[in-house]
Amino acid sequence: MQDVPEIQRRILAFCGFGFRLPFLRGNASEAPHVQVEHRTSPRPFTREPDMPLVLTLASRNLFQDRLRFAATLTGIVFSVVLVMVQLGLYAGFGRMVTTMIDHASADLWVVAKGTTSFEDLSLLDANLEKRLTAIRDVASVDPVVIGFSNWRLPGGAMTPVFVVASDFRQNDLLPWNIVAGKVDDLKQRGTIAADKTYFQRLGVSGLGASVEIRGYPAKIVAVTEGIRSFTTTPYIFADLASARAYTGLPPASVSHFIVRLKPGADRDRLKQDIQSAISGVEVLTPQEFANRSRSFWLFGTGAGAALFAGALLGVIVGTIIVAQTLYSSTKDHLYEFATLRAIGCAKSYIYRVILYQAVLNAVIGYTIAAAVGLIVVALTATSALPIVISKNLIGGIFLLTLVMCVVSALAAIGRTIRMDPVMVLSR
Amino acid sequence: MSEALVTATGVTSVLGTGAAQVRALNNVSLSLNGGELVVLMGPSGSGKTTLLSVLGCMLTPTEGNVHICGLSTAGADAEELAAIRRRFIGFVFQSYHLFPTLTAAENIQLALDVRKQRGRKARARTAEVLKTVGLNHKARAFPRELSGGEQQRVAIARAIVAEPAIILADEPTAALDGTNGQAVMKILASVARVPHRAVLVVTHDTRLTNFADRVLYIEDGRITGEERPRSKIGLEELPANPLRA
Numbered sequence: 277m278q279d280v281p282e283i284q285r286r287i288l289a290f291c292g293f294g295f296r297l298p299f300l301r302g303n304a305s306e307a308p309h310v311q312v313e314h315r316t317s318p319r320p321f322t323r324e325p326d327m328p329l330v331l332t333l334a335s336r337n338l339f340q341d342r343l344r345f346a347a348t349l350t351g352i353v354f355s356v357v358l359v360m361v362q363l364g365l366y367a368g369f370g371r372m373v374t375t376m377i378d379h380a381s382a383d384l385w386v387v388a389k390g391t392t393s394f395e396d397l398s399l400l401d402a403n404l405e406k407r408l409t410a411i412r413d414v415a416s417v418d419p420v421v422i423g424f425s426n427w428r429l430p431g432g433a434m435t436p437v438f439v440v441a442s443d444f445r446q447n448d449l450l451p452w453n454i455v456a457g458k459v460d461d462l463k464q465r466g467t468i469a470a471d472k473t474y475f476q477r478l479g480v481s482g483l484g485a486s487v488e489i490r491g492y493p494a495k496i497v498a499v500t501e502g503i504r505s506f507t508t509t510p511y512i513f514a515d516l517a518s519a520r521a522y523t524g525l526p527p528a529s530v531s532h533f534i535v536r537l538k539p540g541a542d543r544d545r546l547k548q549d550i551q552s553a554i555s556g557v558e559v560l561t562p563q564e565f566a567n568r569s570r571s572f573w574l575f576g577t578g579a580g581a582a583l584f585a586g587a588l589l590g591v592i593v594g595t596i597i598v599a600q601t602l603y604s605s606t607k608d609h610l611y612e613f614a615t616l617r618a619i620g621c622a623k624s625y626i627y628r629v630i631l632y633q634a635v636l637n638a639v640i641g642y643t644i645a646a647a648v649g650l651i652v653v654a655l656t657a658t659s660a661l662p663i664v665i666s667k668n669l670i671g672g673i674f675l676l677t678l679v680m681c682v683v684s685a686l687a688a689i690g691r692t693i694r695m696d697p698v699m700v701l702s703r
Numbered sequence: 704m705s706e707a708l709v710t711a712t713g714v715t716s717v718l719g720t721g722a723a724q725v726r727a728l729n730n731v732s733l734s735l736n737g738g739e740l741v742v743l744m745g746p747s748g749s750g751k752t753t754l755l756s757v758l759g760c761m762l763t764p765t766e767g768n769v770h771i772c773g774l775s776t777a778g779a780d781a782e783e784l785a786a787i788r789r790r791f792i793g794f795v796f797q798s799y800h801l802f803p804t805l806t807a808a809e810n811i812q813l814a815l816d817v818r819k820q821r822g823r824k825a826r827a828r829t830a831e832v833l834k835t836v837g838l839n840h841k842a843r844a845f846p847r848e849l850s851g852g853e854q855q856r857v858a859i860a861r862a863i864v865a866e867p868a869i870i871l872a873d874e875p876t877a878a879l880d881g882t883n884g885q886a887v888m889k890i891l892a893s894v895a896r897v898p899h900r901a902v903l904v905v906t907h908d909t910r911l912t913n914f915a916d917r918v919l920y921i922e923d924g925r926i927t928g929e930e931r932p933r934s935k936i937g938l939e940e941l942p943a944n945p946l947r948a
C-alpha cells in the first residue's frame with residue numbers, strides 16, 4: 277500500500293482525463309472557432325448558464341413541489357413575524373422604559389441605594405445637594421422629583437398621573453416633542469405639560485386648560501406628542517415646587533439628583549469620588565441607569581421573559597416546520613441523492629444541495645416576513661407600545677432565520693448520511 | 704487488449720442477516736481489460752447486480768479484493784470509495800436515475816460538476832457528449848419529455864462525460880424495446896473502443912452478446928463460464944456516431 281500515491285499518479289496519467297473518444301476527435305477540442313460558436317449559440321442549453329448547478333438543483337427541488345414550498349414559507353413567515361413582533365415589542369418596551377433617562381441631560385445620576393428604575397419612588401435627603409456641589413469637578417447638581425398623583429376629571433372622579441419635575445432653569449429634564457405652548461412657561465408655579473394622547477383620558481381639551489391635581493390648580497401651558505408611558509399612567513411635567521405640591525413630597529426629600537461635570541473632568545473618577553464621599557447612594561452613568569431600568573422592567577417584572585418565550589416559541593415552531601418539510605423533500609429525492617453519491621460526488625456536495633435549499637427557504641421566507649413586519653411596525657407606530665425594529669434587529673433576525681433553516685437541514689442531512697448509494701442499483 | 708483496469712480476486716459477498724442471509728457472490732475472480740466490452744449474463748438472483756456493486760465500489764465485499772486502475776479498495780471508507788468512483792467509474796442504471804428537475808444537458812453537466820469541472824469548458828464538453836449520443840436537439844428537454852431510449856442515452860452521456868476508465872451498466876436495455884436497446888448497446892460498444900477504457904454490461908438479453916468482446920456467465924454467485932462471441936460486430940460496423948447514421 278505504501279506506493280499507492282505513485283500508482284495513483286501513474287494511473288491518472290494513464291487513464292488520462294485528457295483523452296477523447298475517437299469519434300469525437302476534431303470536435304470541440306479544436307478550440308478557437310468552437311468557442312466562438314458556443315458563445316454565439318442562440319440557445320444556451322442550461323437555463324441559467326451562470327448559476328451554480330448545485331443551486332439550480334436545490335432551487336428546482338424546492339420549487340417543484342409548490343404545496344410543500346408554500347407550507348414551508350408559511351411556517352417561516354409565521355415564525356419570523358412572531359419573532360419580529362416579540363423582539364420588536366421587547367425593543368419598543370426597552371426604549372420606552374428608559375425614555376426619561378434618555379431625554380435627561382445628566383452626566384451622572386445620584387439615586388437612592390438599590391433604586392431599580394427611574395420610576396422607583398425611593399427618596400434621597402435634599403441636603404445632599406450641598407455636599408454634592410462641594411465635590412471637585414461637579415459643575416451642577418439638580419434634584420429630580422417624581423411621584424404618583426391624582427388628577428381630577430371633569431366629573432369629579434380621580435385618575436392617576438405620574439409627575440416628573442426638575443429645575444427648568446437648568447434644562448435637566450424638559451418635556452420634548454412640544455406641539456403647542458412653550459416649555460419656558462413651565463417655570464411659573466402651577467403650570468404643567470401633558471401629552472396630547474392622554475387628553476381624552478384626562479378630560480381636557482388642550483392648551484390652556486385648567487385642572488386640579490391633588491387639590492392644587494394646574495394649567496396646561498405646553499402640549500407634547502408621543503411621550504407615552506408604558507405603565508399607561510400619563511406623565512405630567514411640572515416645576516419642582518409645583519411637583520412637591522402635586523405629589524406631597526416634603527422639601528427635605530428628592531427622588532434623584534442629576535449631576536453635571538465641569539468641562540474636561542473625568543466622569544469615572546468623579547463617579548468614584550461621589551460614591552466614596554457619600555454613603556447610602558448609588559452613582560450611575562446614564563447608560564447604567566438605563567440598563568438598570570430596562571432590566572428591572574423587562575426581567576424584574578417577567579415581561580421581557582414572556583416576550584422572549586414568545587420569540588423562542590416562534591423559532592421552535594419555525595425550525596420544526598422547516599425541518600419537517602426539508603426532511604420530506606429529501607426523502608422524496610433520496611434516489612437522486614443516492615445517484616449523486618453513486619456517480620461519486622463527495623458528501624459535502626449533497627450537503628450543499630440541502631443547505632442551499634435551506635438558505636433559499638430562509639431568504640425567501642425572510643423577505644416575505646420582513647414585508648409583513650414592516651406593515652406591523654407601521655400599524656403600531658402610534659400605539660401605546662410600538663414595535664421597534666432597528667437595523668440591528670433586522671440583521672439579527674435574518675441571521676436567526678438563516679440559522680433556523682440551516683439547523684432544520686440537519687435532519688435531512690442525517691437522512692442522506694444513512695442512505696446507501698447501492699439502492700440505486702436495486703430499483 | 705491492454706492491462707486490467709478492474710481486477711476482482713476471491714470476492715465473496717454475504718448479504719442480509721440471520722435467516723435471510725444470502726451468499727450473493729461466492730469466490731468470484733475476474734478482470735476487465737482496457738478496450739473491451741464485457742457482458743455479464745445470468746439468471747435472476749444470480750448475483751449480477753451484487754457483482755456490479757462490488758466492482759463499482761458501492762458495496763464492500765465480505766471477502767476478497769478489488770483493484771480499480773491499480774488501486775486497492777480494501778479498507779477504504781465511504782468517502783474514499785466515492786472518490787474512486789468519481790475518478791474512475793461511470794454508471795448506467797436500468798431505470799436511468801436522471802434528475803427529473805434538471806434538463807438533459809444539466810443532468811450530464813452534473814457529472815462534471817461533482818468533479819469540479821465547471822464553466823464554459825464543461826458546457827462545451829456537455830454539448831459534445833450530447834451530440835455523441837445524438838441528442839443535441841434535446842439539450843433543454845426534461846427527462847419527462849424524453850422517451851425511455853432517449854433518457855438512457857442521456858444517462859450514458861452522463862456516465863461518459865467525465866471520461867472515466869470504467870463504465871458499469873446494470874441492465875441498461877431492460878426497460879427499452881429492441882431497437883432502442885440495440886442503439887444503446889451500440890453507443891456502449893463505441894465507448895469501449897478506447898484502449899484505456901473497459902465497459903461491463905449486465906444483461907439478460909442474449910441478442911446483445913454480439914456486441915461483447917467477452918461474455919461472462921454467473922450462476923448462484925459463481926462465474927460459471929466465459930466465451931468470446933464469434934459474430935462480434937467489428938469496429939468498422941460501428942459508425943462514428945451510431946445514432947445519427
Ligand SMILES: Nc1ncnc2c1ncn2[C@@H]1O[C@H](COP(=O)(O)OP(=O)(O)OP(=O)(O)O)[C@@H](O)[C@H]1O
Binds near residue numbers: 749
Ligand atoms: N440487501 C440484500 N439483502 C439480502 N439479500 C440480498 C440483498 N440484495 C440482494 N440480495 C440477494 O442476493 C442475491 C443476488 O442478488 P442480485 O441483485 O445481485 O441478483 P441479480 O443477478 O442482479 O438479479 P436480477 O437479474 O433479478 O437483477 C439474490 O438472491 C438476492 O435476493
Ligand SMILES: [Mg+2]
Binds near residue numbers: 751752753
Ligand atoms: Mg440485478
